[in-house]
Amino acid sequence: MNPPxxxxxxxxxxxxxxxxxxxxxxxxxxxxxxRDPSSIAIAFVMPVVLLLLFGYGLSxxxxxxxxxVVVEEPDADTASFVAAFQHSRYFAPVAMANMAEAEQxxxxxxxxxxxxxxxxxxxxxxxxxxxxxxxxxxxVDANTARLVQGYVTGAWETWLAHEAxxxxxxxxxxxxxxERVWFNSELRSRDFLVPGLIxxxxxxxxxxxxxxxMAREWERGTLEALLxxxxxxxxxxxxxxxxxxxxxxxxxxxxxxxxxGLFEIPLRGSLLVLFTASSLFLLAAxxxxxxxxxxxxxxxxxxxxxxxxxxxxxFILSGFIFDIASMPGPIQFITHFIxxxxxVAILQTVFLAGDVPGVIVPNGAALLVMxxxxxxxxxxxxxxxxx
Amino acid sequence: xxxxxxxxxxxxxxxxxxxxLEFRQVCKSFGAGPxxxxxxxxxxxxxxxxxVTGLIGPDGAGKTTLMRLATxxxxxxxxxxxxxxxxATHDAxxxxxxxxxxxQRFGLYEDLTVAENLNLYADLQGVGRAERRVRFxxxxxxxxxxxxxxxxxxxxxxxxxxxxxxxxxxxxSPQVLLLDEPTVGVDPVSRRELWAIVYRLxxxxxxSVLLSTLYLDxxxxxxxxxxxxxxxxxxxxxxxxxxxxxxxxxxxxxVPATQRRDVQARLAVAPGVVDAVxxxxxxxxxxxxxxxxxxxxRLRESAAAAFEPVPPxxxxxxxxxxxxxxxxxxxxxxxxxxxDIRRGPGRHNDQTAIVVRDVSRRxxxxxxxxxxxxxxxxxxxxxxxxxxGAGKTTxxxxLCGLLPPSEGNLTVAGVDVRRxxxxxxxxxxxxxxxxxxxxHLSVWQNLQFFSRAYGLAGKRRAARLAWAxxxxxxxxxxxxxxxxxxxxxxxxxxxxxxxxxxxxILFLDEPTSGVDPLARREFWxxxxxxxxxxxxxxxTTHFMEEAExxxxxxIMANGQILALGPPEEVKDRARPAGGVRPGMEDAFIxxxxxxxxxxxxx
Numbered sequence: 001m002n003p004p005x006x007x008x009x010x011x012x013x014x015x016x017x018x019x020x021x022x023x024x025x026x027x028x029x030x031x032x033x034x035r036d037p038s039s040i041a042i043a044f045v046m047p048v049v050l051l052l053l054f055g056y057g058l059s060x061x062x063x064x065x066x067x068x069v070v071v072e073e074p075d076a077d078t079a080s081f082v083a084a085f086q087h088s089r090y091f092a093p094v095a096m097a098n099m100a101e102a103e104q105x106x107x108x109x110x111x112x113x114x115x116x117x118x119x120x121x122x123x124x125x126x127x128x129x130x131x132x133x134x135x136x137x138x139x140v141d142a143n144t145a146r147l148v149q150g151y152v153t154g155a156w157e158t159w160l161a162h163e164a165x166x167x168x169x170x171x172x173x174x175x176x177x178x179e180r181v182w183f184n185s186e187l188r189s190r191d192f193l194v195p196g197l198i199x200x201x202x203x204x205x206x207x208x209x210x211x212x213x214m215a216r217e218w219e220r221g222t223l224e225a226l227l228x229x230x231x232x233x234x235x236x237x238x239x240x241x242x243x244x245x246x247x248x249x250x251x252x253x254x255x256x257x258x259x260x261g262l263f264e265i266p267l268r269g270s271l272l273v274l275f276t277a278s279s280l281f282l283l284a285a286x287x288x289x290x291x292x293x294x295x296x297x298x299x300x301x302x303x304x305x306x307x308x309x310x311x312x313x314x315f316i317l318s319g320f321i322f323d324i325a326s327m328p329g330p331i332q333f334i335t336h337f338i339x340x341x342x343x344v345a346i347l348q349t350v351f352l353a354g355d356v357p358g359v360i361v362p363n364g365a366a367l368l369v370m371x372x373x374x375x376x377x378x379x380x381x382x383x384x385x386x387x
Numbered sequence: 388x389x390x391x392x393x394x395x396x397x398x399x400x401x402x403x404x405x406x407x408l409e410f411r412q413v414c415k416s417f418g419a420g421p422x423x424x425x426x427x428x429x430x431x432x433x434x435x436x437x438x439v440t441g442l443i444g445p446d447g448a449g450k451t452t453l454m455r456l457a458t459x460x461x462x463x464x465x466x467x468x469x470x471x472x473x474x475a476t477h478d479a480x481x482x483x484x485x486x487x488x489x490x491q492r493f494g495l496y497e498d499l500t501v502a503e504n505l506n507l508y509a510d511l512q513g514v515g516r517a518e519r520r521v522r523f524x525x526x527x528x529x530x531x532x533x534x535x536x537x538x539x540x541x542x543x544x545x546x547x548x549x550x551x552x553x554x555x556x557x558x559x560s561p562q563v564l565l566l567d568e569p570t571v572g573v574d575p576v577s578r579r580e581l582w583a584i585v586y587r588l589x590x591x592x593x594x595s596v597l598l599s600t601l602y603l604d605x606x607x608x609x610x611x612x613x614x615x616x617x618x619x620x621x622x623x624x625x626x627x628x629x630x631x632x633x634x635x636x637x638x639x640x641x642v643p644a645t646q647r648r649d650v651q652a653r654l655a656v657a658p659g660v661v662d663a664v665x666x667x668x669x670x671x672x673x674x675x676x677x678x679x680x681x682x683x684x685r686l687r688e689s690a691a692a693a694f695e696p697v698p699p700x701x702x703x704x705x706x707x708x709x710x711x712x713x714x715x716x717x718x719x720x721x722x723x724x725x726x727d728i729r730r731g732p733g734r735h736n737d738q739t740a741i742v743v744r745d746v747s748r749r750x751x752x753x754x755x756x757x758x759x760x761x762x763x764x765x766x767x768x769x770x771x772x773x774x775x776g777a778g779k780t781t782x783x784x785x786l787c788g789l790l791p792p793s794e795g796n797l798t799v800a801g802v803d804v805r806r807x808x809x810x811x812x813x814x815x816x817x818x819x820x821x822x823x824x825x826x827h828l829s830v831w832q833n834l835q836f837f838s839r840a841y842g843l844a845g846k847r848r849a850a851r852l853a854w855a856x857x858x859x860x861x862x863x864x865x866x867x868x869x870x871x872x873x874x875x876x877x878x879x880x881x882x883x884x885x886x887x888x889x890x891x892i893l894f895l896d897e898p899t900s901g902v903d904p905l906a907r908r909e910f911w912x913x914x915x916x917x918x919x920x921x922x923x924x925x926x927t928t929h930f931m932e933e934a935e936x937x938x939x940x941x942i943m944a945n946g947q948i949l950a951l952g953p954p955e956e957v958k959d960r961a962r963p964a965g966g967v968r969p970g971m972e973d974a975f976i977x978x979x980x981x982x983x984x985x986x987x988x989x
Contacts, residue, residue: 225494
């Protein structure tokens with residue numbers, strides 16, 4: 001039996017095609033981002049918090065380090081020595097009566113170190129053997145201890161040189177070290193932390209947020225309905241890639257504006273290089289995020305996996321905070337598989353040194369390979385199928 | 388992978404005489420190694436064009452797998468799925484372009500508004516801007532969603548979500564419409580509206596519809612039904628053709644309300660009886676074809692009433708079909724291991740178990756429960772019925788002490804819930820809609836955990852654990868992972884856990900939602916037994932025939948009680964002047980719609 005002829009205008013209408021479908025998906029994605037508190041938190045709140053935290057709060061520089069100073073026999077010499085510490089912005093010296101008190105303060109972590117001048121400091125200083133200065137440092141935090149050690153030595157050398165000028169009896173040292181620090185003459189850690197932060201923020205949006213929103217679609221069953229429409233799988237992937245690419249680029253622009261405008265970090269390289277490298281890295285991060293959601297189809301697991309395989313490595317193993325060259329061999333080897341490593345190298349160079357082809361070209365090529373690898377894998381692994 | 392033998396070659400063309408959907412010897416398994424289980428075994432059937440075909444079967448029968456195969460979302464291990472003359476596996480995109488599919492959870496974006504959801508699907512289906520306006524007006528008129536275009540989908544009631552889900556699949560009229568359990572967890576009013584829409588689509592546009600359902604009364608509305616059981620097609624045909632097989636084997640016996648449940652319980656386990664249920668004022672009976680006169684005499688004695696022959700309905704034949712496939716010892720309505728029909732002393736005594744006085748609950752501006760009062764006597768089965776969002780779950784949570792009331796008094800088992808919620812909770816058992824089991828734990832571990840959580844120890848604990856395994860026939864499943872159990876077994880396990888500490892009062896929040904008819908019969912048999920043992924039972928349900936099993940019931944709408952009393956009284960409220968007493972579903976719809984008119988602006 002023929003079904004009765006029915007009016008069905010829409011079936012004969014021209015089909016809108018891929019452009020319309022993609023626009024629909026992208027619009028939907030942005031509406032969801034704006035309405036979902038967790039998306040807003042990851043895409044907008046977290047980057048700002050990180051920027052403020054790293055720009056203002058966290059610093060790897062040691063400044064105003066509390067230091068116990070024990071002078072057993074105060075005189076003019078010891079006074080000028082202690083003054084050298086007092087005038088330095090790196091130290092906050094505290095005079096202590098004896099070593100027992102100073103040691104107690106060190107144990108209680110009220111001071112980070114002790115400078116100890118013996119009773120016959122002035123006399124010995126002018127003798128052939130010179131005067132011993134005892135420095136005791138709290139080595140629990142090795143990083144700070146090493147910094148403080150360097151500063152103490154510096155302060156002491158400055159004092160010696162100063163004294164030598166006024167004291168004709170002491171001959172000038174035959175060799176003088178003239179130190180110059182390039183690219184970051186003030187050695188401000190903020191200047192290399194904030195550019196590196198761009199990599200962290202883009203990982204947050206590109207990998208963590210993308211993995212979670214995609215997993216949410218699996219979890220809530222919305223993807224099942226979406227798959228049974230004329231939409232092609234590459235359109236679904238693009239429908240995720242494009243919005244989060246835009247969002248990630250927004251995070252990058254926010255970071256650059258904050259770095260240059262707020263934290264007065266120089267941008268010596270070109271914006272073009274910065275944007276190109278960021279795009280490559282963002283594509284790699286998006287690729288990782290989508291791949292995670294293909295393997296982990298629930299939000300909780302996807303979030304955990306994304307944090308462990310993308311966010312934490314971008315923080316710890318990228319050279320963002322910890323120098324890769326000083327990591328043990330096997331860990332250094334692992335860093336080669338982390339896209340953030342290449343991006344952080346480019347970021348720090350573009351901001352502080354300029355467009356240095358020797359850094360940008362090999363690292364950029366590595367990012368290109370990784371982006372192509374992850375996105376290609378997505379295309380292969382994604383099907384309009386369940387299970 | 389896919390065996391494409393020449394015998395299953397796609398027929399040429401796609402003329403209207405061809406099937407809309409065809410499965411040819413389709414097999415599908417999931418998992419790997421020893422855990423590999425077959426979801427569909429050699430399934431072959433045709434869905435006729437231009438009619439509604441029902442896909443009926445218990446939980447775990449393979450209905451959802453079948454739907455997903457038809458959409459091309461799953462590929463068969465063997466065999467062929469053909470939709471409108473196209474292979475659903477190899478030509479998935481073309482099939483999907485001609486298909487509308489609503490998955491069980493409707494596939495809506497909850498943080499998008501109604502209009503945004505519709506626009507998304509219109510974009511995906513390639514509906515142009517101009518025709519979109521006309522189409523949306525049509526769809527909104529059909530579903531009654533027009534006033535809610537700007538509301539977020541997540542804020543819609545269950546019934547409205549279901550209609551929006553349907554509207555989204557209809558933005559460009561598909562030729563074939565697949566609906567996977569569209570009416571589960573949806574109130575009777577919304578169910579009726581959905582069916583009206585489906586009929587209209589078939590009549591006006593000649594759409595072919597395949598709809599899976601657990602409601603057997605819905606099967607009767609289909610042109611043809613396919614019965615799926617354990618991954619295989621048991622039967623296919625017009626609903627009437629199934630009923631015809633039971634001609635002369637179906638009866639009703641008018642039994643007074645006070646004895647109805649006991650008579651039903653007795654008959655359900657009597658020899659020669661296939662099925663016994665309460666239907667309105669009667670007990671309905673399906674008997675074996677070859678019943679001896681002696682058996683008849685015994686049945687009449689135990690019913691203490693005369694049997695009148697009635698025409699069979701689809702449900703009778705479905706239950707008969709499934710019962711015949713069951714191993715005789717597997718319990719069910721026929722397994723009378725616990726069918727010890729003794730009446731507990733003083734069942735209808737006047738002790739009050741629950742007192743609710745002028746209780747209100749507000750969430751910000753929204754009043755979920757408004758000045759509700761009722762009493763429940765000890766040993767009573769009290770039903771709470773209402774459309775989605777009527778305030779049933781809120782009422783339940785307050786009674787369990789999980790949510791403090793904004794106003795009013797609640798006394799449960801003689802304890803004021805406001806002051807001593809913990810003391811009250813020790814005397815009650817609660818089973819939630821989602822069963823609240825630990826999915827990763829085995830059946831035994833769940834039982835152990837709940838027994839400890841209720842503070843059982845020593846001999847009593849051992850005795851209760853043994854009781855749970857025996858009473859709920861879980862002994863063979865102790866090592867099974869709870870999450871992998873079929874829904875009916877999960878429900879049994881959840882009930883066992885809720886009863887572990889022998890509570891005086893049992894709260895059941897939609898305990899049978901999504902559970903198949905056999906498991907539901909078994910469940911009510913247990914509730915009956917509990918009630919005989921003087922356990923007070925409070926239950927919410929969407930199944931109107933289940934309301935007949937309650938001693939008394941309350942119908943709620945918009946946070947208020949519309950009707951309260953024994954089922955007969957409630958039904959009489961909807962009886963037209965001089966007319967006959969309506970069925971529970973008609974009465975419910977009548978009362979709810981009256982209630983809706985009474986409170987405008989909701």
